Amino acid sequence: MADVITPSRERIAPIFPKERYDDLMSLLFFAYRDFISDPDAILARYEFGRAHHRVLHFVTCHPGMRVADLLDMLKITKQSLGRVLKQLITGGYIEQQPGETDRRERLLFATSEGEALAARLREPQSRRIERALARLEPDARDTIADFLLNMVNEAEQGDVARRVFEERTSA
């Protein structure tokens, strides 16, 4: 089998995109830009930033989650997380409990203040999503969820799906 010119699936960039997606790229930027800035005004009153919001969001969605899982979702280092987590804990928005089976774990829970703040932060973002969906067909929501899940790194789509669609679980 020497000298056969295999249609070598290139190593670096196997599949070239046929189409241009500049529109979707730009729209994703604009949509995310505005969506993510919604809670800024509320956060500022607590002297928190977007990093605090992300932590609060995931901890309230997954009460009792492990620190390692949070790190895996946020894809940041434990040092970066530690900084904001410490502020959320000393501020009384998040608590830690040792794991029952493995007491090395320090499972994360939002306090009632944490839940309340998270709810307030979700409000403007929920309204934005609701408004965006309102003008679309009723099945648009599923289409968009599918699209966003497909946009995640393939190796992690399983984890993400499990975490997102079994929201409010510790995994």
Add this chain to the structure above:
Amino acid sequence: MADVITPSRERIAPIFPKERYDDLMSLLFFAYRDFISDPDAILARYEFGRAHHRVLHFVTCHPGMRVADLLDMLKITKQSLGRVLKQLITGGYIEQQPGETDRRERLLFATSEGEALAARLREPQSRRIERALARLEPDARDTIADFLLNMVNEAEQGDVARRVFEERTSA
């Protein structure tokens, strides 16, 4: 921690979302997280970051655009833009030309190197979008574009639509 106990009376937008959108919020985070990190490895070889990428993206999409329009799209200060723009110009990826009618303007153009780099940066992101759309109905693309546009601040949806759908124009 200033002002922790804020009476929830100061409600600016009085419409409460009926549903929970935690799934879409999380998915948008995960999707954007992975989408935006695609070009990091390429950027690093040029000692550029994501801010450079954003500038290059919009300048290649809108050749001859004004600095003020770029600032309006990115929603950052001219000082922040100035830093990365200077590096892109001294690196030979972007050029400026005085405007014909208004010579105060310094219109932005990508050089051929800039176009080439922008194309390389688009590659992994285009592949990701193509893969994400591949498993959806053919009309999903329009649904997603509509959704993302609707997610933009209402006051700017017109500008964004004009800019995105008349891609490759200086406005």
Add this chain to the structure above:
DNA sequence: AAAATATGTCAACATGGCTGACGTAATTAC
């Protein structure tokens, strides 16, 4: 001529990433 506009720049600071090194408690492996 004066005011407004488009752009650039300096300096200082904030947020939130990063790496590297090190420490402690609890669990697992040999």
Add this chain to the structure above:
DNA sequence: GTAATTACGTCAGCCATGTTGACATATTTT
């Protein structure tokens, strides 16, 4: 039962990229 591994935390410093405020220059508009 000791050793290795794991889960988590922390100190210190650096980097990318956002911010404000003040000021400069050229050009256009009034």
